[in-house]
Amino acid sequence: MARFIKNMDTVLGNPPGSLVFLGKQRVENIKISTIEYDVENVREYIDDINLDFNSQQRGVKWINVDGIHDTEEVSRIGKAFNLSPLVLEDILNTSQRPKLEELDESVFISLKMLYFSEDKRTVTAEQMSMVFGNNFVLTFQERPGDVFGSVRLRIRKGRGRIRKMGEDYLAYSLLDAIFENYIRMIEFIGEQIESLEEHVLVADDPDVLEKISYYRRELRYIRKVVRPAREIVSSFLRLDDDYVSDEIKPFLRDLAELSDQAMEAVEVYREMLSDYLGIYNSAVSNRLNEVMKVLTVFSTIFIPVTFLAGVYGMNFDFIPELKLQYAYPLFWVVVVCVVLVMLKFYRNKKWI
Template sequence: MARFLNKQDEKIGHPPGALIFVGQQKTEQPRIRLIDYDQNMLRDEFVDSIETLSAHKFSGSTSWLNVDGLHASDLMASIGSTFNISSLVLEDIINTGQRPKIDESAEAIFISLKMLSYDPIQTTVNAEQLSAVLTENLLLTFQEQPGSVFEPVRERIRRKNGRIRSLGPDYLLYTLLDCVFENYLKIVETMGEKIEEFDEEILTNPTQELLEKINFYKHEMAYIRKAVRPAREIVLKLVRIENELISPEISPFLRDLSDMSEQTVDAVEVYREMLNGHLNIYNMTITNRLNDVMKFLTVFATIFIPLSFLAGIYGMNFEVMPELHYQHGYYMLLSVMVLVVLLMLAYFKKKNWL
């Protein structure tokens, strides 16, 4: 499957809002986890039935419902009917090729973006879609597969670290987005360390293998950029949003998240430019080496032009030729050839051609 664009063949011909899963199934069975909390209470459990959760729509506590696995259309339809999520939003959730976006209404705010993960063995970056629906007391999140990116947030909830247990689902949404962008930065830094290692090698040992590495990292940074830039747009819109679901006390945190998003995009652009510079330096180094080889061969061929001329003259088969029958003519001709070579080398050196 293409990394930059998912095939949409199965959606062709279906009406808008049709729940057709687009993407690669990454988990066998969907998994639903509910975390319900306030300052004095915590409920953390896996849920088998969506219908039993309808009471959490209007509860006084903060509820976080996370779904791992997006391929079960019946389950998504049940979630939509239970929590009044529109079919168009559900369509965007199960379309894993959806471009990151944000939609708002008086009842809900919908966010969809990409989460990245780094494979240290293959040194590749993988992406999965994260969708979130924020309502008055409930945050629903949808992931393609179980992961550990949000485990620090769950640990903060369990241990009552910080203000997370005293604030609502809008702050919870901020903390999840903060984890996503921190993970962005971590991956970019990891890739950047490897890219910076090319600086010395590209001047001393510009091999074909190094060129392949440069092109590989250019592709990976383009893949990261495709996820990070739209995610920054989402954060910028969140900062400017005027919606009762986002309380004013969350605004400073969103502005800080906006700064982090700008830092992430800047880092991606810097390393993309660095890779372009590496590619230019590689081409320049190879060209200079080729020029040095051509200069050597040109000098070598130029030296042999007068030698070939002298050898050609005295290699002719005329019987009557001056100096042809000298007793030491062979050594005299060799001496002249050596003298010509030395004079030419001295001239080339004086002209800085060597």
């Protein structure tokens, strides 16, 4: 399956709002985990089948769903939170472009989480969809395992201000964890890109071009994820006060700077790879020029020598010097003198 776009054959011809899973099934069964918290208490439970939710309840309720291939289960969860079929369609579409959409009573966010596959040696992405509203945050992931471990730890330990704040701060914290992971992923790829420099300059590694092509491909994939994700932060800042309190806007501005940093890092490394490619090609050309220069010098030196050998190799009886006793050593003296004179001439011209 293509990395940059998914096969759309399964959804072609369906009316808008049709609940069709588009992507690769990554888990056998859907797993639902819930964290309810306020300033004083935290409660966690797994596979909660009771999704009745009172928006007037105290504290924040975070429901995380691992696995989105079961359309009936996703539809049941969506109905419990009054999500429209169009939103559910976006959740089930794992090739959905990162976006933020303001709904009637909540906000929908869809973006990618990045991972590095050790087996395939490639950057992979998993879609994360989020809906947050009055005292609740709902997240959908393709499989268990995410970048939210630090957020869960802060909730459990009561660290920072997260348990004192509302659902908008939790939504910000989840986005912040995703963008920090973007930075770590870019740094990981960047360290390998920077290590190419010494190989590029000497142009003695035949795999350099393949490595440059590999890193350019991975950066294009990361850029495809990070660039639209940056737009989400700007849209988040422009949300109505009903969804975003003034208290978290400074944090969102800091998140906007983090998103800019991620995008700038991607562009810097893309330019470095372009420079590396140019430097490598120049180094190869210079190396080839040096080889050609040596070959040319040898060729030009042997041109007069070949001429002399050709003249005295002709089958004529009356060629001068052939009957002399020292004709053969004299011939070599002439050849050596010609070579030395030509070498001195090339050196004076600074050609060698």
